[in-house]
Amino acid sequence: xxxxxxxxxxxxxxxxxxxxxxxxxxxxxxxxxxxxxxxxxxxxxxxxxxxxxxxxxxxxxxxxxxxxxxxxxxxxxxxxxxxxxxxxxxxxxxxxxxxxxxxxxxxxxxxxxxxxxxxxxxxxxxxxxxxxxxxxxxxxxxxxxxxxxxxxxxxxxxxxxxxxxxxxxxxxxxxxxxxxxxxxxxxxxxxxxxxxxxxxxxxxxxxxxxxxxxxxxxxxxxxxxxxxxxxxxxxxxxxxxxxxxxxxxxxxxxxxxxx
Amino acid sequence: xxxxxxxxxxxxxxxxxxxxxxxxxxxxxxxxxxxxxxxxxxxxxxxxxxxxxxxxxxxxxxxxxxxxxxxxxxxxxxxxxxxxxxxxxxxxxxxxxxxxxxxxxxxxxxxxxxxxxxxxxxxxxxxxxxxxxxxxxxxxxxxxxxxxxxxxxxxxxxxxxxxxxxxxxxxxxxxxxxxxxxxxxxxxxxxxxxxxxxxxxxxxxxxxxxxxxxxxxxxxxxxxxxxxxxxxxxxxxxxxxxxxxxxxxxxxxxxxxxxx
Numbered sequence: 001x002x003x004x005x006x007x008x009x010x011x012x013x014x015x016x017x018x019x020x021x022x023x024x025x026x027x028x029x030x031x032x033x034x035x036x037x038x039x040x041x042x043x044x045x046x047x048x049x050x051x052x053x054x055x056x057x058x059x060x061x062x063x064x065x066x067x068x069x070x071x072x073x074x075x076x077x078x079x080x081x082x083x084x085x086x087x088x089x090x091x092x093x094x095x096x097x098x099x100x101x102x103x104x105x106x107x108x109x110x111x112x113x114x115x116x117x118x119x120x121x122x123x124x125x126x127x128x129x130x131x132x133x134x135x136x137x138x139x140x141x142x143x144x145x146x147x148x149x150x151x152x153x154x155x156x157x158x159x160x161x162x163x164x165x166x167x168x169x170x171x172x173x174x175x176x177x178x179x180x181x182x183x184x185x186x187x188x189x190x191x192x193x194x195x196x197x198x199x200x201x202x203x204x205x206x207x208x209x210x211x212x213x214x215x216x217x218x219x220x221x222x223x224x225x226x227x228x229x230x231x232x233x234x235x236x237x238x239x240x241x242x243x244x245x246x247x248x249x250x251x252x253x254x255x256x257x258x259x
Numbered sequence: 260x261x262x263x264x265x266x267x268x269x270x271x272x273x274x275x276x277x278x279x280x281x282x283x284x285x286x287x288x289x290x291x292x293x294x295x296x297x298x299x300x301x302x303x304x305x306x307x308x309x310x311x312x313x314x315x316x317x318x319x320x321x322x323x324x325x326x327x328x329x330x331x332x333x334x335x336x337x338x339x340x341x342x343x344x345x346x347x348x349x350x351x352x353x354x355x356x357x358x359x360x361x362x363x364x365x366x367x368x369x370x371x372x373x374x375x376x377x378x379x380x381x382x383x384x385x386x387x388x389x390x391x392x393x394x395x396x397x398x399x400x401x402x403x404x405x406x407x408x409x410x411x412x413x414x415x416x417x418x419x420x421x422x423x424x425x426x427x428x429x430x431x432x433x434x435x436x437x438x439x440x441x442x443x444x445x446x447x448x449x450x451x452x453x454x455x456x457x458x459x460x461x462x463x464x465x466x467x468x469x470x471x472x473x474x475x476x477x478x479x480x481x482x483x484x485x486x487x488x489x490x491x492x493x494x495x496x497x498x499x500x501x502x503x504x505x506x507x508x509x510x511x512x513x514x515x516x517x518x519x
Contacts, residue, residue, distance in 0.1 A: 148348075150344055150346070150348060151348055151350070153313075153316075153318045153342075153344070154342065154344060154348050155361075155365075156318065156337050157316055157317075157318070157337075157338075157339070157340050157341075157342040157413065158339065158361060158362045158365040158366075158413055159337075159338070159339045159365060159366075160361075160365040161365075164364065164365055168350065168353070168361065168364075169350070172350070172352035172353075173352070175352070247352070249351055249352045249353075249354075249393045249395070
């Protein structure tokens with residue numbers, strides 16, 4: 001009985017989606033909505049299918065920028081958060097600036113990066129890194145500040161060196177915070193890359209979207225949106241998978257021996 | 260066994276500041292532990308026992324007083340010592356094996372040897388077959404044994420244990436006390452043991468110090484002359500009751516004096 005209820009719950013969202021798509025199809029065809037205003041789902045599906053290899057090619061370019069930017073942001077955030085944890089003066093000096101920097105809209109910064117670095121891969125990577133950096137850095141700083149000082153004391157009684165304390169206490173205890181930040185960053189990252197491509201690029205999903213827009217091929221625009229959604233979801237799942245691999249102690253708790 | 264002084268605390272005073280208020284925690288406390296001796300500090304909660312142990316471990320600097328280890332002045336100096344805090348502080352992200360191996364890794368013992376030592380000791384600590392488990396998967400008693408194993412693997416012949424059994428149920432507690440004595444017989448280290456349980460103090464110790472309510476002061480010292488090995492049944496013998504009476508009176512006197 002319970003299982004059946006679970007299945008019903010799991011089916012609720014997809015069923016509703018099917019209903020929405022059906023309604024959309026019905027309205028656009030019966031009311032003869034022009035295709036450049038709102039194409040019907042079937043037209044979008046055809047566009048997606050016909051342009052699939054082209055979309056994959058553009059996606060590849062966008063993905064490179066996303067991964068490059070994310071890795072750059074992770075590295076910088078980790079180094080900066082560790083430094084801020086180590087030297088309190090650095091945290092006092094830098095943390096407020098970090099927060100204020102977030103109120104500068106990325107749309108305003110992106111053109112600057114393009115002026116400085118041209119229309120290649122680099123400005124895109126930097127824009128992605130910028131949007132990913134903040135959630136990562138803030139969460140890591142929080143994670144490091146939550147380390148129990150008693151555990152550090154304990155490590156001192158073993159005469160552990162700084163490196164051992166870092167890898168066996170600080171990094172693992174900040175890990176949940178890191179992954180919280182990374183999940184947020186993953187959802188921002190694709191958006192960052194596309195903004196970069198809108199402003200100036202030679203290829204990528206953003207360019208594909210611009211071209212579709214200029215030629216009023218709205219169905220192609222929708223096809224690109226579907227790909228973007230899919231990419232974002234895939235990235236989110238990827239982060240969850242890495243988290244699962246990186247934190248084995250959090251998955252075994254279902255089986256326990258507590259008396 | 261030769262009576263050599265392992266640890267000596269001389270006239271330790273400490274305060275604790277909470278914002279603007281400064282509370283005296285320890286007032287002129289002195290005690291000593293001979294090599295191979297099991298010494299307990301008995302006191303009511305809030306008598307600064309944990310602070311005393313942290314000072315003995317070199318994690319806190321006392322306001323006044325001296326700490327001598329093997330006759331050398333070690334006041335406020337961090338050093339290798341078998342310190343076990345009140346919470347087990349096993350790292351949830353490490354398996355029991357990895358947790359226990361930390362002191363050996365810190366001592367830069369090579370991997371093979373580390374593995375062998377852990378393998379050899381898991382059964383001694385009743386953790387055979389549980390090396391790959393994470394602390395969150397195990398019971399309180401097992402976790403305490405794991406934490407004790409980690410403490411024992413610190414290459415120091417001085418153990419500082421802060422109420423290691425306080426959080427356990429009475430039955431588990433009794434079993435672990437008996438087991439600790441066995442382990443202690445096996446490793447023969449000098450122990451300074453913090454507790455608020457009279458029975459625990461008598462059952463385990465060669466000597467018991469009673470300290471008063473905050474600020475903690477020396478109140479009473481009692482040698483426990485019960486032959487070892489001690490089985491659980493010594494707790495119902497006349498000498499045990501005799502010591503219990505003495506310690507109860509000492510505690511009662513001093514907590515009453517403290518509230519005056």
